[in-house]
Amino acid sequence: MLISNQLSQLQxxxxxxxxxxxxxxxxxxxxxxxxxxNQASANAVRLKIGTQELIAYTKLRLETGQKLTMEVTxxxxxxxxxxxxxxxxxxxxxxxxxxxxxxxxxxTRLFNTLQVIAQATPExxxxxxxxLLRKSTQGQGENRGAPSSQKTGLxxxxxxxxxxxxxxxxxxxxxITESLPSATKALPPDLQKAIQAILTKALPRGGNIxxxxxxxxxxxxxxxxxxxxxxxxxxxxxxxxxxxxxxxxLLLRSYLQSRHEQSQHQTVKLNPKAAAVTSNNRMLLQLxxxxxxxxxxxxxxxQTHQLNSLPTEESPTxxxxxxxxxQQPDHIDSFLIRLEQxxxxxSTQASTAWKITxxxxxxxxxxxxxKLSLRGEEIxxxxxxxxxxxxxxxSQNLTRxxxxxxxxxxxxxxxxxxxxxxxxxxxxxxxxTFLLDEKA
Numbered sequence: 001m002l003i004s005n006q007l008s009q010l011q012x013x014x015x016x017x018x019x020x021x022x023x024x025x026x027x028x029x030x031x032x033x034x035x036x037x038n039q040a041s042a043n044a045v046r047l048k049i050g051t052q053e054l055i056a057y058t059k060l061r062l063e064t065g066q067k068l069t070m071e072v073t074x075x076x077x078x079x080x081x082x083x084x085x086x087x088x089x090x091x092x093x094x095x096x097x098x099x100x101x102x103x104x105x106x107x108t109r110l111f112n113t114l115q116v117i118a119q120a121t122p123e124x125x126x127x128x129x130x131x132l133l134r135k136s137t138q139g140q141g142e143n144r145g146a147p148s149s150q151k152t153g154l155x156x157x158x159x160x161x162x163x164x165x166x167x168x169x170x171x172x173x174x175x176i177t178e179s180l181p182s183a184t185k186a187l188p189p190d191l192q193k194a195i196q197a198i199l200t201k202a203l204p205r206g207g208n209i210x211x212x213x214x215x216x217x218x219x220x221x222x223x224x225x226x227x228x229x230x231x232x233x234x235x236x237x238x239x240x241x242x243x244x245x246x247x248x249x250l251l252l253r254s255y256l257q258s259r260h261e262q263s264q265h266q267t268v269k270l271n272p273k274a275a276a277v278t279s280n281n282r283m284l285l286q287l288x289x290x291x292x293x294x295x296x297x298x299x300x301x302x303q304t305h306q307l308n309s310l311p312t313e314e315s316p317t318x319x320x321x322x323x324x325x326x327q328q329p330d331h332i333d334s335f336l337i338r339l340e341q342x343x344x345x346x347s348t349q350a351s352t353a354w355k356i357t358x359x360x361x362x363x364x365x366x367x368x369x370x371k372l373s374l375r376g377e378e379i380x381x382x383x384x385x386x387x388x389x390x391x392x393x394x395s396q397n398l399t400r401x402x403x404x405x406x407x408x409x410x411x412x413x414x415x416x417x418x419x420x421x422x423x424x425x426x427x428x429x430x431x432x433t434f435l436l437d438e439k440a
Contacts (some may be wrong), residue, residue, distance in 0.1 A: 026079045030072040036062045093307055100304050105297030111202060111325050111332040113294055114195050117287070191255055194248040201241050202325040202332050214324075218337070221322040222302035223309055242302050245295055252292045259285060308338075317341045328362070335360050342373075352376075359422070365390045369422045373413070379405055380413035384420050391419040 026032075037046040037053060044057045047068070060083070062068075074080035187195075203209055203217055222242030229237050237243050259281075301323065308321040320339040325332050335358055342353040353375040361367045366387040373380045381401065385391040394417035405412050 024075070024077060024079070026072045026075050028072050028075060031084075032070045032072065032081065034068040034070065036064055036066040036068065038064050093310065096303060097307060100300040100307075103297050104300040104304055105294060106334065107298045107301055107323050107325060108332055108334045110291075110294040110298045111199065111334075113291060114199055115332060117291070118195060118199060188251075188255065191248075191251050194244065194251050198241070198244050198248060201244070202327040205327045205329065209326075217324045218320075218322050221305075221324060223306045223320065223322065242299065245299050245302070249292070249295045249299065252288055252295065256285065256288055256292065333360065333362055342375075359424075365393070367422050368394075374410075377409070378411040378413050381415050383417040384422055385417070386419070386422055388419050391417050 032049060034047045034049045037048050039062075040046045040055055043059060044055050045062050047054055047056050069084045070081040071084055072079060073082050201217070201220060203213060219236065220239050220241055222240060222245070225237055225240045225242045228234075228240065305321045305323060309319055318341045320337075322335075322337045322339075324335045324337060326334060338357040340355045340357070342355050353373065356370075356372040356374070358370040358372075359367070366385065368386075368390060369384045371382045371384075383391070383394045385394060398415045398417060402412050402415055
């Protein structure tokens with residue numbers, strides 16, 4: 001039997017009749033698992049396949065104990081096999097990043113689009129749609145690695161929405177699900193429900209946000225979805241943002257496909273009323289197409305956060321990166337949170353230390369970065385603001401923060417606030433595998 005890869009080949013010597021009969025029954029496409037027992041001679045190794053051992057003559061450099069996966073390429077009296085190279089975790093990670101990075105968008109863009117759809121009447125949405133599509137297209141080239149001081153363009157739409165008379169004026173104290181007569185009423189109930197389910201993932205701004213709310217928001221942020229499913233926690237997975245986005249994605253694809261098929265079978269009517277209905281339907285489909293793109297971009301964003309949370313050989317410490325939406329009076333912002341376990345010297349017996357980084361951009365404060373260090377029961381915090389007045393405002397309130405830390409039983413190290421340029425959090429994990437392959 002012959003085993004080869006692109007550079008060399010390996011020939012097996014068959015001695016036992018039962019083993020020879022077994023190998024003669026191999027079919028192309030089958031996979032064989034083998035282990036290297038030892039080096040039999042200069043150009044031969046002993047392999048173990050199942051419970052059988054055989055000699056393999058090869059120029060391949062194989063190590064004792066090495067696991068091999070081989071694919072049958074030719075059967076018969078002298079079967080031929082090809083040695084398969086299994087991809088490393090870093091290679092799989094890089095492949096996913098190549099697909100996700102170009103498509104990722106900040107989740108706030110999707111949330112604000114959904115909020116406009118949920119709050120606008122069909123008539124108002126028809127007026128807002130051209131501007132919404134134009135602003136979304138302009139926003140495709142924005143920096144996607146961190147919050148930006150430039151708005152996505154939905155701020156103007158929200159202003160138009162708040163200033164336009166509605167059939168039922170919005171009440172800021174009400175939940176989004178109890179909002180205005182919605183343009184989504186033209187959509188199937190399951191699609192309406194999916195949109196509202198995602199909007200409820202934004203933390204409410206009314207009053208102080210409690211610790212349990214923040215904890216639940218982190219658990220539902222999307223990076224633990226596969227873990228919850230693997231460990232049999234479907235209830236937790238059902239409330240997960242990534243799960244809800246996947247549900248919305250499937251519903252949008254199904255709805256757009258069905259509407260496309262319907263339009264191909266409908267006859268064209270030339271009366272003005274039918275033309276107006278056709279125009280409205282076309283604009284609605286344009287909006288849902290844009291919503292589909294933003295949903296895919298938000299899922300790609302969560303994938304990059306998940307990859308950032310995977311330990312690597314270069315950085316074995318645990319890191320979690322989240323993006324948590326928060327409801328403002330007229331739009332939705334977000335916190336970008338990074339929890340990182342600080343490296344400890346093996347010789348020290350100090351308590352586990354954590355570093356927490358929060359990035360946010362709330363009007364009128366502008367971009368702000370907060371870095372907190374928790375070592376045992378002692379906490380320290382440094383705030384960096386790009387605007388001088390925001391840095392001064394933070395400095396004025398450090399005493400209140402100090403008292404709040406003490407009330408929850410923490411020992412305060414140092415608290416500081418300053419003005420400066422904020423560097424975005426890394427959008428890709430530290431890995432030795434390059435995303436760009438320079439070899440042709």
